[in-house]
Amino acid sequence: MKTITINTPSCNSVIYCGNGAFVERTALLKDKKLFIITDSNVYKLYKSHIESAFGDSPAYVLPAGERSKNYHQLLKILSAMLKAGVTRSSTVVAFGGGVVGDIAGLAASLYMRGVNLIQIPTTLLSQVDSSVGGKTAVDFEGVKNIIGAFYQPYEVIVDPLFLRTLPRRELRCGLGEIIKYGALDSGIYRKLIENKNTIFSEQFMEGITYDCIAHKAEVVTADERDTGGKRKTLNLGHTTGHAFELYYKRKSHGEFVLIGMYYEIYIAKRLGMCDAAYADTLIDLIKRVIKNVPAYEDASKAAQFAKFDKKNTQVSRISLIAPKCEGESVEITLPAEQYCKLIEDCSAYLQENKA
C-alpha cells in the first residue's frame, strides 16, 4: 500500500493505494459513527464487503447510473442522514463510482455545513479522477455539475480489488482519463506507450492508477479551487466531451471524454498547435481503448453545447485544453463558430475513414 498526500488550505487528504487497502483501512473505522452512501450495483456486488467493513452502519443506496446525480437524490440522502441521526462527528463513506462520489461528497459538505468524508472509489474512472481533489456536484436543469462544492475527503481508499468486477466498458472509461493524464505527463505517457499492448491488464492498471493520482494530487495542491491555474489542464478533452454528453446522452462520461479527446486532438493538429507525430501516438492509444470513435451527423449542433460548459465563461468563445507535445498542454480559445466548424470537419473525417 502506497500513500499520496494532498495539502490544501482547507484540508489534508491522504490517498491509500494498492491491494489490501480496503480491508486494512476500513478496519480502523470500527469505532466510528459511519453513514454509507453507495449505489444499487455496488451494493449487490459487494454486500459482504460492506457488511464486514461497516457492520450495521446506516446506508443510503442510490439507483445505479448517471441519472441519479440530481438534487432529488441529494435531498433524499440528506433526509436519510437526518433520520439516521448523523452528527458533526460522524463520517460519510462514499462507496462507489463517480456518481456516488460526487453526490455523496456534496451531501457530506452540506450536512451541518460539513461532516467528515471518506471516498472509496470502485471504478477505474473514479479511482484515477473524481475521488481525488474534492470536486463534488450534481447536475441541474440539463447542466452538468452546475451545483457543487469543493470539499476534500480526509481519506481516499483506492483498491484494485474492485476493478475485477468491472465490465470492459467501465475499464474503457477509466483508461480514457488515464490517456488524458498521458497527454499531460511525460512519465505516464511513456508507460502507456511501452505497455500499449497490455493496458487492459490488472497489473498495468494498478501501477498507472497510482501515477495518475500522484499527478492529480500535485495539480490539486497547486490550484485547489481551479482558479485559472494548473487545475484547468485536467479538463483536456472535457469541453467537447461534455458538449457531446449533453447532446447525445447515450454513452457514459468516460466514453465521451475519450471521444472529446479525439476531436480536440484533431482540432489542435489542424490548427498546428500540436506536434502531428505525437498527436498520432495519442490517437493510437485512444483507438486501442475505443475502436470506432463515432462520427456524428449533427456534430456542430452538439458542439454548441460547449458554451454551457462552465469553463467557458464567455459564451461567444470556446476554450479547450489540448496536448501540445510530450508532457505539455496548451489552452486553445476559438470563436464558437470556428470551433463548431472544426468539430464538423472532424466528424466528416471520421465518417470518411470508417473502418
Place this chain on the structure above:
Amino acid sequence: MKTITINTPSCNSVIYCGNGAFVERTALLKDKKLFIITDSNVYKLYKSHIESAFGDSPAYVLPAGERSKNYHQLLKILSAMLKAGVTRSSTVVAFGGGVVGDIAGLAASLYMRGVNLIQIPTTLLSQVDSSVGGKTAVDFEGVKNIIGAFYQPYEVIVDPLFLRTLPRRELRCGLGEIIKYGALDSGIYRKLIENKNTIFSEQFMEGITYDCIAHKAEVVTADERDTGGKRKTLNLGHTTGHAFELYYKRKSHGEFVLIGMYYEIYIAKRLGMCDAAYADTLIDLIKRVIKNVPAYEDASKAAQFAKFDKKNTQVSRISLIAPKCEGESVEITLPAEQYCKLIEDCSAYLQENKA
C-alpha cells in the same frame, strides 16, 4: 467609513462599516456582472437604491420572511442564476436581512462550486451577526440550518442607512445579539451598561455594531469552521433559543435568542456557574429590549428540541454557552432531563414574577 478584515485559510473578507458605505462601495461595482438577491420587503423599501446601485442587473426577489429559508427557494435562485447566464466571474450580491444573506450565500457557494459574494445586510441583526463569518444555510425537514456551507463573502457593506426603516421589533432582534456580544466581551458590556437608557438610538447602534463585528471577526479568524474552538461561544443563548424557535415558531430568531439568553442565564445562576450580580445586570439589559420574557406552560417539552440543535452531538446531553463573569463565558453540559427541568423551573419563575 471603517474597515475590519477577516483572514481565513479560505478567503480574505473585508467589512466596510459606517454611514455612506453603501453608496461609496457599490459605486465600484459598475463594471461587474452582478446577480442581486433580495426579498420583497427590502425591494419595496429600497427600489430606488437598488436601481441606482445595481442598474438593470438581474435579480431574484424572495418572499419576505423566515419561511423562505428552504431548499425550494434555494433551487429557484439557482435556476434564476442559470437563466441569467451567471458565470464564474459574476458576483452575487445578497441585499437584505439574515434570511437573504443565508440563502444567497449558500446559492453563491454552490453555483459552479462557488462564485464571488458580497453581503449587504439591511437589518441590525444581520449586520452584527449573520452577514459576517461565512455561515450560510437553509432549514430542512424542520431542522434549522441543517443544509449549509462555510462560504466567506469577499466584501460586507454595513451601512446604518438601512436601520432607519426597521420596525422596533427588528431593532429588538439585533439588540438581542448585541447583548450576547456584551456577555462575551467586556468592552461591549461596558458600553451597553453606560448607554443602557439610549440603546435604541441610531448613534449608539452605529457605534456598537462596529464593535460587535470586530469581536466576531476576531473569533471567526481564530476558528472559521466552528470546530470546537472559540466560535462556539457565539452560540450563547442559541441552544434554548433554537429549541423554542423550533417548537413555538411564532416569534423571530432574534427574539428567541433574547429569550434563550434569559433562560440560559437563569440556568447558569441556578448552577452557580455565573456571578449572580453580574447575571442580573445582563437580565436588566435583556428586559430593556424585551419587557416580558415569556413563561411557557410546556417549556420542558420545547426544551427537548435542543437535542436537535447541531451543536449537541450527543443527544442524551445538552450543551450551552452561558456568561460566567464580565468578558468570560462558560460551556455547560447537562443531562437532557436536567436541562429540561431547569427550563421548566425558569418558566415557572417567570410565571410567578409576571409584571
